[in-house]
Amino acid sequence: MFNIEEELKKLPAKPGVYIMRDKHDTIIYVGKAISLKNRVRQYFQSSRNLTPKIVKMVSRIDHFEYIITDSEVEALVLESNLIKEHMPRYNTMLKDDKNYPYIKVTIQEAYPRVMIARQVKKDKAKYFGPYTSGTAVKDTLDLIRKIYQIRTCNRVLPRDIGKERACLFYHIKQCSGPCQGYITEAEYRKSVDQIMDFLNGNFSEVLAMLEKKMLTASENMEFEEAAGYRDLMNSVRHMAQKQKITSTSNQEDKDVIAFARAGDEAVVQVFFIRNGKLIGREHYHLTGVENDTRSGVMTSFVKQFYAGTPFIPRELLLQEELEEPELISEWLTAKRGQKVYITNPKKGEKEKLVELAEKNASLVLQQDAEKIKREEQRTRGAMMEIMDLLDLQNLKRVESYDISNINGFESVGSMVVYENGKPKRNDYRKFKIKWVTGSDDYASMNEVLTRRFTHGKQEKAELLEKNMDLEHGSFTRFPDLIMMDGGRGQVNIALKVMEELHLNIPVCGMVKDDNHRTRGLYYNNVEIPIDRNSEAFKLITRIQDETHRFAIEYHRSLRSKEQVHSILDDIPGIGQKRRIELMKHFMSLDAIKAAELSELAIIPTMNEKAAKQVYDFFHKEENEKND
Numbered sequence: 001m002f003n004i005e006e007e008l009k010k011l012p013a014k015p016g017v018y019i020m021r022d023k024h025d026t027i028i029y030v031g032k033a034i035s036l037k038n039r040v041r042q043y044f045q046s047s048r049n050l051t052p053k054i055v056k057m058v059s060r061i062d063h064f065e066y067i068i069t070d071s072e073v074e075a076l077v078l079e080s081n082l083i084k085e086h087m088p089r090y091n092t093m094l095k096d097d098k099n100y101p102y103i104k105v106t107i108q109e110a111y112p113r114v115m116i117a118r119q120v121k122k123d124k125a126k127y128f129g130p131y132t133s134g135t136a137v138k139d140t141l142d143l144i145r146k147i148y149q150i151r152t153c154n155r156v157l158p159r160d161i162g163k164e165r166a167c168l169f170y171h172i173k174q175c176s177g178p179c180q181g182y183i184t185e186a187e188y189r190k191s192v193d194q195i196m197d198f199l200n201g202n203f204s205e206v207l208a209m210l211e212k213k214m215l216t217a218s219e220n221m222e223f224e225e226a227a228g229y230r231d232l233m234n235s236v237r238h239m240a241q242k243q244k245i246t247s248t249s250n251q252e253d254k255d256v257i258a259f260a261r262a263g264d265e266a267v268v269q270v271f272f273i274r275n276g277k278l279i280g281r282e283h284y285h286l287t288g289v290e291n292d293t294r295s296g297v298m299t300s301f302v303k304q305f306y307a308g309t310p311f312i313p314r315e316l317l318l319q320e321e322l323e324e325p326e327l328i329s330e331w332l333t334a335k336r337g338q339k340v341y342i343t344n345p346k347k348g349e350k351e352k353l354v355e356l357a358e359k360n361a362s363l364v365l366q367q368d369a370e371k372i373k374r375e376e377q378r379t380r381g382a383m384m385e386i387m388d389l390l391d392l393q394n395l396k397r398v399e400s401y402d403i404s405n406i407n408g409f410e411s412v413g414s415m416v417v418y419e420n421g422k423p424k425r426n427d428y429r430k431f432k433i434k435w436v437t438g439s440d441d442y443a444s445m446n447e448v449l450t451r452r453f454t455h456g457k458q459e460k461a462e463l464l465e466k467n468m469d470l471e472h473g474s475f476t477r478f479p480d481l482i483m484m485d486g487g488r489g490q491v492n493i494a495l496k497v498m499e500e501l502h503l504n505i506p507v508c509g510m511v512k513d514d515n516h517r518t519r520g521l522y523y524n525n526v527e528i529p530i531d532r533n534s535e536a537f538k539l540i541t542r543i544q545d546e547t548h549r550f551a552i553e554y555h556r557s558l559r560s561k562e563q564v565h566s567i568l569d570d571i572p573g574i575g576q577k578r579r580i581e582l583m584k585h586f587m588s589l590d591a592i593k594a595a596e597l598s599e600l601a602i603i604p605t606m607n608e609k610a611a612k613q614v615y616d617f618f619h620k621e622e623n624e625k626n627d
Contacts, residue, residue, distance in 0.1 A: 006042065016068040020088075022621050023062040028088040030082045032075040035279025036066050051291035059089040069399070075332050076324075080307035091301040092288045101137045103128040103199060105192065105273050110185055111157040111178045112192045114141060114150050120311055127311070128199040131280060138570070143235050144198070145169065147206060148191045149176040160241070167536045189314035201237055201277050241374045252276075256350075258319035258358035259297060260365045264290040267368065268301050271353065281357075281365045285539035299323045312336035318344050319354050322466070325620040372420075376537050385536035391480065392506060396420060399479035400510075401448060401494075403433075403441045404551035409437060413448035414551035417479075418543055427477070428550060442493050445484075449497040453478070457501065482507045483540075485547050487522045510544045518544055568592075571617045573610045592617040 013035045019242050021030040021325060033039030043058050044052070049374040050058070069075045083091050104117035108124035116137055120127050131137045144150060151157075152175065161181045161574035169175035176183040176191070198206055214229035254272035266286040272279050284305070289297050306312060312335050322328055333339040345351040369527045387395040398418045405411035415433035417424045431451060436443045463476060482498075482505055484490035491509040498505055509522035518541045529538045568579040568589075581603050586592045592600075592614065600611035 004044065004061070004063070007064070008041050011040055011066065012068060013037040013067050015070075015072045015075045015333075016066050017075050018064055018066045019082065019358060019595060020057065020061045020090075021058045021549060025062075027082075027086045028060055028081055029057050029085065029088050032072070032079040033591045034072050036068070040064065040066070051089060053288065053291045056262075060272050072327055073334065074329060076303065077307070079524055080303050083304060090288065092286055092292055092297065094239075094284060094286055094304040101131050101134050102139060103131070103140065105196060105199075107192065107196075109157070111188050113152060113162060114144055114195060115152070116141065126196060128196075128274075137437055139158075139235075140199075143232070144195055147198075147210070148195050150195065151178055152192060153173050153178050153179065166241050170546065173491060200275055202223065205232060207236055216495055227625065236577060252315055253313035254315045255313045256316055256317045256353045256357045257298070257301070258354050258361055259286070259301070260358060261286075261289055261297065261364040262365055262369065264288060266363075267361045267365040267369075268305075269357040269359050269364065270305075273353075281360065283361065285368075288612045294320045295323050301327070302328060306332060306335070309423050312340060313340065317350050318342060319358055320344065340492040360619055378538065382535035382539035385534055386481075386521075386539070389521065389528055389530065389536060390481070390506065390508060395480050397477065398481050398483055398543065399478045400483040400547040402485040402551040403444045403545040404548075405433075405444075405447070407439075411439070411444050412551060413444060414547055415448070415452060416547040416550050419538075421539055423546060429475075432603055442489060445490060445493050446497060449494055450501070451481075453497065453501050455502060473521075478503070478506060481505070483543060483547075484509045485544055487511045487527075488525075491522055508544055512544075571613055573613050578603075578605050 006311065014037075016028065016036045018036060018040050019027055020031075021313040031039065043054070043061075064238050069076060069078060083093070102117045102120060104115050104116075106112045107127070112433075116134075118123075118128065124355065139203075139478075142402070152169060157178055164179065166177050166180050170177045170180075170182075176188065177231045178188055179184075183345065194205065210229050210233045210242050214226050214233070215228060217223075217226035232552060247292060253275065254271075254273040257268060258269040260265050261267070264287060266289045268284045268286060269281065270284070271281045284301070286297065286301060289300075292300070292481065298318055301321045302316070302318070302322060312332050314336075316332075322342065325342050325433050328340050329340055334343075338520075343350070345354055382611070383395050383398075386392075395410065396419060400415050400416045400418070402416075403411060411433035413433065415429040415431070417427040429452070429516070431448045433444045433447060452475060456478060459474070460475045482494055484494055487509045491507050494507040511522050511527060512520045513519040518530075520530050525623070530540065561617050568574055568582065574582075582592055582600075586595060587605050595615070597611055597615045599609055600606060600614050604613075
């Protein structure tokens with residue numbers, strides 16, 4: 001047994017990370033401390049003022065562990081990594097995990113390449129970014145290839161010059177052909193320098209160069225080529241317009257960060273400024289912020305965000321002061337390799353940038369609130385309407401069932417689960433009918449429900465005996481309502497199963513009209529009409545359609561497997577591997593039937609004997625006639 005009081009006495013007065021776990025050994029909170037002894041003990045002192053969230057967290061702590069570090073900076077890094085890996089319930093969590101692209105110029109190579117990179121490595125290459133749009137990066141690289149004809153291949157140059165033929169990019173005039181020695185290293189390097197100027201936002205030189213080429217082509221009456229240069233100029237101008245100047249005096253890289261919050265949610269807006277230009281912006285969602293201070297929200301975001309991004313700007317302009325500015329600055333400085341400045345501007349141009357970021361965050365939060373409200377109406381709101389229609393006391397989880405077969409072939413059952421009006425696909429289940437022969441939907445449904453709830457009762461009993469949480473079982477969670485895809489007959493089958501298993505779960509049927517469209521609910525021997533414009537009606541239709549789709553999809557997969565099996569697997573000497581190769585090679589059964597013996601024999605997995613068995617199998621009748 002873990003004795004918390006005894007373990008608190010053993011805590012060292014050293015920096016480190018502490019990990020709180022519940023009775024299921026799940027990590028529920030991760031924190032760091034200058035002194036583990038002082039920090040962890042504070043959680044268990046009744047006189048200490050703790051936020052409601054932390055009070056609830058402490059009530060769930062069953063045991064804790066800790067990791068000692070050499071410094072508080074190391075503890076900060078470890079804390080961020082553990083939070084990202086385990087996503088503890090009571091930590092303020094950054095929900096987004098975006099991985100931004102960079103443009104990488106391999107200047108360490110004799111003939112540099114320009115490519116997309118997802119990580120900034122210490123490889124002597126030059127990185128530009130991060131960019132908030134992968135599409136924009138691809139468009140930029142495409143433009144660079146067309147203008148500067150830079151190579152994209154992985155050939156080692158100059159070692160491999162002339163060893164292989166020029167690639168397609170050379171022939172379409174998007175590569176200058178350094179692999180063939182068509183351009184000197186010095187000339188190629190000039191193009192690379194121009195590319196880096198271009199990526200730094202210097203568009204005037206490339207526009208002047210393109211305009212000169214366009215006029216020359218036009219004078220030589222090469223109008224198609226001139227039109228190509230004109231289009232390239234338009235692309236460059238479009239890119240130039242996207243990069244707004246944000247500072248004329250300071251050309252350093254900056255991130256501007258501000259947030260807005262409502263209840264337990266917050267939206268953080270980040271402006272990415274590179275070389276004095278706003279290259280993009282992005283918003284992020286935080287949860288679990290209701291009882292946090294504004295400084296706490298900002299600190300949680302900065303720690304989690306910069307733990308996951310390889311690029312650290314020279315300066316952070318923040319709406320709120322951090323709780324540990326010196327420590328975080330030291331950490332970011334170590335990551336960047338240069339001094340990182342953290343400021344909270346109160347006036348001037350920088351303050352206006354922070355204010356603009358805050359306005360954007362508020363706007364996103366407002367839009368999200370409206371979106372959430374609409375989503376609530378179509379999910380929880382719809383469930384409330386159904387609950388009122390059926391006069392139920394509680395309705396959170398709904399399970400819906402359907403049977404699918406074709407003339408009794410491979411009958412299957414589907415179980416679809418909705419919680420709070422949303423599909424919970426991890427809880428969907430498929431049933432292959434085992435006890436029923438032929439096409440009997442009622443008997444098949446009886447089997448599906450009996451197997452599902454018998455299994456659930458057995459799992460519950462086993463978990464309770466082991467003193468384990470019921471959430472560990474796959475069938476232990478029972479629904480608040482069973483919805484059958486059908487009317488009185490299917491409902492009566494479900495009620496009979498509930499009675500036999502001594503379960504008290506309400507059952508209703510989703511009734512369809514003559515056009516196979518949802519009409520109403522059959523409940524307590526009465527058909528209840530539903531307003532077709534209500535959210536309840538729309539949700540019932542979605543549940544019914546999803547249940548039917550899931551059953552049909554499972555049945556189709558079994559049917560297709562059986563069709564392939566019934567023909568190919570009945571051939572002696574043809575196992576799964578040869579069957580797959582036959583289908584891959586010939587693409588259809590008809591093609592296999594029509595194949596000559598020599599064509600069958602050329603498949604790698606087939607020998608002469610196996611090929612003859614396939615050929616004889618499909619030509620049996622023909623051979624018998626000849627005999």
